[in-house]
Amino acid sequence: MARTTDARSRMISSAIDLLRERGVNGVTVDAVLASSGAPRGSVYHHFPGGRSQLVLEAAESSAELMTTMIRSYADVDATTALQDFVALWKDVLVRSDFRAGCPVAALVNETSTDLSGSVDLAGQTFSTWVELLATTFADDRRTRAEAEDLALTVVATVEGAITMCRAQRSVRPLDVAVAQLTGLL
Amino acid sequence: MARTTDARSRMISSAIDLLRERGVNGVTVDAVLASSGAPRGSVYHHFPGGRSQLVLEAAESSAELMTTMIRSYADVDATTALQDFVALWKDVLVRSDFRAGCPVAALVNETSTDLSGSVDLAGQTFSTWVELLATTFADDRRTRAEAEDLALTVVATVEGAITMCRAQRSVRPLDVAVAQLTGLL
DNA sequence: GTCTATACGAAGATAGAC
DNA sequence: GTCTATCTTCGTATAGAC
Numbered sequence: 544m545a546r547t548t549d550a551r552s553r554m555i556s557s558a559i560d561l562l563r564e565r566g567v568n569g570v571t572v573d574a575v576l577a578s579s580g581a582p583r584g585s586v587y588h589h590f591p592g593g594r595s596q597l598v599l600e601a602a603e604s605s606a607e608l609m610t611t612m613i614r615s616y617a618d619v620d621a622t623t624a625l626q627d628f629v630a631l632w633k634d635v636l637v638r639s640d641f642r643a644g645c646p647v648a649a650l651v652n653e654t655s656t657d658l659s660g661s662v663d664l665a666g667q668t669f670s671t672w673v674e675l676l677a678t679t680f681a682d683d684r685r686t687r688a689e690a691e692d693l694a695l696t697v698v699a700t701v702e703g704a705i706t707m708c709r710a711q712r713s714v715r716p717l718d719v720a721v722a723q724l725t726g727l728l
Numbered sequence: 729m730a731r732t733t734d735a736r737s738r739m740i741s742s743a744i745d746l747l748r749e750r751g752v753n754g755v756t757v758d759a760v761l762a763s764s765g766a767p768r769g770s771v772y773h774h775f776p777g778g779r780s781q782l783v784l785e786a787a788e789s790s791a792e793l794m795t796t797m798i799r800s801y802a803d804v805d806a807t808t809a810l811q812d813f814v815a816l817w818k819d820v821l822v823r824s825d826f827r828a829g830c831p832v833a834a835l836v837n838e839t840s841t842d843l844s845g846s847v848d849l850a851g852q853t854f855s856t857w858v859e860l861l862a863t864t865f866a867d868d869r870r871t872r873a874e875a876e877d878l879a880l881t882v883v884a885t886v887e888g889a890i891t892m893c894r895a896q897r898s899v900r901p902l903d904v905a906v907a908q909l910t911g912l913l
Numbered sequence: 914g915t916c917t918a919t920a921c922g923a924a925g926a927t928a929g930a931c
Numbered sequence: 932g933t934c935t936a937t938c939t940t941c942g943t944a945t946a947g948a949c
Contacts, residue, residue: 550932564839565838565839565840566751566752566753566837566838566839567751567838568751568753568838569838569839569840571923571924571925572924572925572926573923573924573925582932582933582934583933583934583935584932584933584934584935585932585933585934586926587926587927588932588933589932593925593926594924594925594926642839644836644837647895648837648891649837649838650895651829651891651894651895652751652829652833652834652837652838652891653750653751653752653753653754653834653837653838654749654750654751654754654827655750655754662894662895662897665895666892666895666896666897668895669892669895669896669901670896692904692907692908693908695892695901695904695905696885696904696905696908696909698888698892699885699888699889699891699892699901699905700881700884700885700888700905701888702887702888702891702892703883703884703885703886703887703888703889703890703891704884704888706833706836706837706884706887706888707851707854707880707883707884707887709836709847710832710835710836710847710850710851710853710854711851711854711855712847712851716854716880716884719877719880719881720880720881720884720885722877723877723878723881723912724881726912727908727911727912735914756941756942756943757942757943757944758941758942758943767914767915767916768915768916768917769914769915769916769917770914770915770916771944772944772945773914773915778943778944779942779943779944
C-alpha cells in the first residue's frame with residue numbers, strides 16, 4: 544500500500560525542513576507531526592528509534608539529495624557547475640525568506656550526545672561533495688589534487704556564505720563569494 | 729567587591745564555551761552552573777532575563793572578543809592578517825579537539841522564537857568583521873569596494889571551513905582554504 | 914547573595930484499546 | 932496502523948529561608 548510509506552516520507556520531508564530552519568533541536572516529534580500532518584500514533588511505528596532515527600534519516604536524505612545534484616554536474620564545465628551549485632542554495636535561501644540553511648552544517652553546529660554519528664555523517668557528506676565537485680573541476684589545466692583543493696574551497700566558501708546570507712537576510716554574500724571563486728577557476 | 733562580578737563573568741565564559749560546542753540549545757542553565765561552578769541561587773540575580781539574556785550576552789561577548797582581535801590587524805599586511813585570523817580559529821578547533829566552532833554561526837544555524845535578535849546580532853557581527861578586515865586589506869593595489877568583497881569572501885570561507893574542520897576532525901579544510909584565499913590577495 | 918525546594922511546561926517515549 | 936492516554940525526564944523559573 545503506497546499510502547503507508549506516504550506518511551513516512553512526508554515526515555522525513557518535514558524533518559528536513561525543520562533541520563534546515565531550526566537546527567537539530569528544532570526537529571521535535573510534535574513539530575514534524577504538525578507540519579507533515581502524519582498521524583501521531585504511527586511515529587514509533589515508522590521510526591522505532593524515535594526522534595534520533597528521524598533526525599539522522601532526514602539528514603542522510605537531504606545530504607543525498609544534494610549529492611545527486613552535484614553528481615549531475617559531471618559533464619559541464621567548472622564555471623557552470625559552480626554557478627548551478629550556488630543557484631541551488633540561493634533558491635533554498637530565497638524561497639524560505641532566509642530561514643533555511645544547510646542541514647549538514649546544522650548537524651555540526653549543534654552537538655548532542657544522543658545523536659552520535661551525526662558529526663561523522665556530516666564529515667563524510669562534505670568529503671563526497673568535494674570528491675564529486677573535484678571530478679567536475681578536473682581538466683587539462685590542473686591536476687586532480689589541485690581540483691580537490693579548489694572543490695574543498697568552493698564547498699567551504701558556499702557553506703560560510705549561506706550562514707552569512709541567513710544572518711543578513713540577503714543573497715549578497717553568496718553573490719560576492721561566487722564572483723571571487725570564479726576568479727580561482 | 730570584585731568577587732561578585734566574578735561569578736557573573738565565569739558564567740558568561742562557560743556560556744560561550746557551550747555555545748561554541750553545543751549550540752544555542754546546549755546553553756542550559758544547569759550546564760552553565762556545572763561548568764562555571766557559579767552558585768545556583770545567583771543565576772537570576774545576575775541575569776534577570778534568564779537563559780535568553782545569558783545566551784545573548786555570551787554571544788555578544790564572544791563576538792566582541794573576535795572583533796577586537798581583527799581590529800588589531802589594522803596595521804599589518806593582508807597576508808599576515810589572513811594568516812593570523814585563521815591561526816586563531818585553528819587554535820579554537822585544536823584546543824577543543826574539534827568540538828568548538830564559531831558562536832556567531834551557532835546563532836544562525838539554530839533559530840528559536842524566544843531568542844529574537846540573535847540573527848540580527850549575527851548579521852551585524854559579520855558586517856563588522858568584514859568592514860574591519862576590508863580596512864586591513866585596502867591598499868594601493870585595490871579599491872575599497874574590492875577590499876570589502878575580498879574580506880567578505882575571507883569571512884565566508886573561514887566560517888565554512890571551520891564547519892568542515894569540525895565535521896572531519898581535521899584542520900585540513902582550513903589549511904587548504906587559506907592557501908587558496910592567499911592566491912586572491 | 915546564595916541556599917533548597919518546588920512549581921510549571923515541553924518533549925520523548927510507552928501502553929493498551931481499536 | 933493508528934488512536935488516546937499516561938509516564939518520565941529535563942529544563943526554566945520562582946518562592947521563601949538564611
